[in-house]
Amino acid sequence: MKKKFSLLALVIFMLSIFTVGCASKNKADNSLEEIKNKGEFIVGLDDNLPPMGFRGENGQIVGFDIDLANEAAKRMGVKAVFKPVDWDGVVLSLNNKDIDVIWNGLTITEKRQKQIDFSKPYLENRQVLVVKSDSTIKNEKDLKDKVLGIQLGSSSEIALNSKPDVVKSLKEVRKFSNNTEALMDLKASRVDAVLVDEVVGRYYISKQPNVYKVLSEDLGKELYGVGIRKNDKTFKEELDKVLDEMKKDGTAAKISEKWFGENIVK
Structure with a gap:
């Protein structure tokens, strides 16, 4: 009797797993x-x-x-x-x-x-540093004691955090709700550089070629x-x-x- 009950319980258990699995699959x-x-x-x-x-x-x-x-x-x-x-x-x-x-x-x-x-x-992209056209910053080492702008919650923030030595060398990391605000502050010299997706940075430069420039060194490649x-x-x-x-x-x-x-x- 116990064997029959155990077998019946096992069958019910297996059917319940199958049903739940099918339901989950159908939902997906x-x-x-x-x-x-x-x-x-x-x-x-x-x-x-x-x-x-x-x-x-x-x-x-x-x-x-x-x-x-x-x-x-x-x-x-x-x-x-x-x-x-x-x-x-x-x-x-x-x-x-x-x-x-x-x-x-x-x-x-x-x-x-x-x-x-x-x-x-x-799409393949890079994280690049945008500076003003007359900036003396040439690479990430030149960011020492500088103010860097990034978009809050962006992949730029992730890329920056992957380089603790760079973060430590900065005077300040200023976070913005969007890249437009960050680049406006760069133009007004309220930040020294902006870390941004290359596709975004180059678009802005194409609109104002005499204001910004992109440094050749990147802080990491990524896929969209x-x-x-x-x-x-x-x-x-x-x-x-x-x-x-x-x-x-x-x-x-x-x-x-x-x-x-x-x-x-x-």
Whole structure:
């Protein structure tokens, strides 16, 4: 009798595991279907990050990542809706389902990979130092006793913290809510240098070539990807497929040439 009871208990236990597993799998597999039913996916971004995503002259959000997201959404049969969020809390916004993706020059880091999933990398970037055109700063060693500006919660902050000797040598690290404010303070000589994504730094320099310059030395290389919730597997698979198609047929290259003057898509 005890053997029969034990066998029955084991069967019930195994069925419960199978049921829970299937339910979890089905929940994950519904992510693409949910997006299709909504007819849109919500993109969380910092709308002050030229040329990735920013406000144009008419107040609309434009940029390299904006064009990529719109094209990807079109191919998926939905539309992209852009929602500005606090960048320092953007991962929390994604996991709380306030947004569906983070698509805004998002660096793939080990810490973020523990919290969210990523699309395949689509852009390679560097962390560079931007200084005024007449600055005597030539490399990271020259930052000793200087004031450095960075964006709060950005990959620049992560790159800086990976170099404790540099941090220790600085007079001050001044944190800003966005790179635009940091570079404005650089122009006004309130900071001595700004650590920023190269794609962002070079965009600003192209607009004001006599004001800023980028140092040749970098503080680390990185890859950009689209941030996705860990359970949204089918949505990620479809997005990766669409991004691959855009690279193969030259659409991604055209978007890159529009914003950077060359194809830098990985």
